[in-house]
Amino acid sequence: MPLVTQHEAVQVTLQTDQVKDIPCGTNGGVMINFEKIEVVNRLHKDYVYETLLNYGVQYDCIWIYDKIHHEINKFCSSHSLQQVYIDAFDQIDEKLKGALQRDCIRYAPGIEIISVHATKPTIPDSIRRNFEQLEEERIKVLIAIEKQKIAEKEADTMKKMAVSGAEKMASVSEKDSARKQQEIVDQMITWLVRRVWQMLKENQICTRLMGRVWQMLRRGRI
Structure with a gap:
């Protein structure tokens, strides 16, 4: 009897699963639809046999497709339309990735979730126009x-x-004032020097005159 009666090709490199048309309702009762959510994942080759033994060839239906539907509905039901569509939309990718990876680590450790990307959900036209206006x-x-x-x-x-201009002007004014004061001081010093020099000259003249008078007295001319 043959040992192998059936075989399946199993991808162990990176693959992208696209989960399409995911309806969900917000906590306010508004029905919206995610047209597509992409999940980049990989099945490690060391876990191929164990994963297929436990969950079959369609293991990704359990841990990716069905799980995405479940997590999206759980997220929408606990958030308002405003949060899902605008405020918390940028958190959806990481929340989905975290939820998928946690369960895979616990129940199917061979599956690695690389990234998740959700498209903007479609909402009723009347509500969408209001959001666009907002x-x-x-x-x-x-x-x-x-x-x-x-x-x-x-x-x-x-x-x-x-302020800088005023400070510069004040600085220039101070410099001008200091320069003018220095000019006055210089003028006073110059005047004093000249006056002292003049007095010295006058003193020399007086000294010479006194000397001549004294000589004349000694000679008996006076």
């Missing part, structure tokens, strides 16, 4: 805030420039 208003507010920040920065820059 998003437009939010963008306008953000633009206004940024313009205000720019205006404040420009005002602050102008204020700093004005």
Whole structure:
């Protein structure tokens, strides 16, 4: 009897599973639909036999496809439409990846979840238009805030420039004042030097005259 009666090809390199058309309801009762969620995963070759033995060739149906449906519905049911569609949408990928990997580590350790990417869910047209209007208003507010920040920065820059200019003018004024004071001091010193020199000259003249008078007295001319 043949030892092998059936065989299946099992991929052990990176593969991307696409889970499509996932309906879910928010905690407010609004029904939305995720058109596609991509899960990049890999089955480690050392765990191929164990994984197939426990879960069969379609192991990814249990741990990826069905699990994605379950986790998306759990996430939506605990969040509002605002959170799912806008506020917490950027958290969905990591939350799904974490939930899938935790169960795989516990029950199917050969499956590694590399990444998860969810597309934006589709919502009823009337609600979508409201969200689009809200998003437009939010963008306008953000633009206004940024313009205000720019205006404040420009005002602050102008204020700093004005203060710097005033300080420079004050510094120049102080320098001019100091220079003028120094000029006055220099003039006084010059005048004093000249005056002293003049007095010395006058003193020398007086000394010479006194000397001549004294000589004349000694000679009996006076």
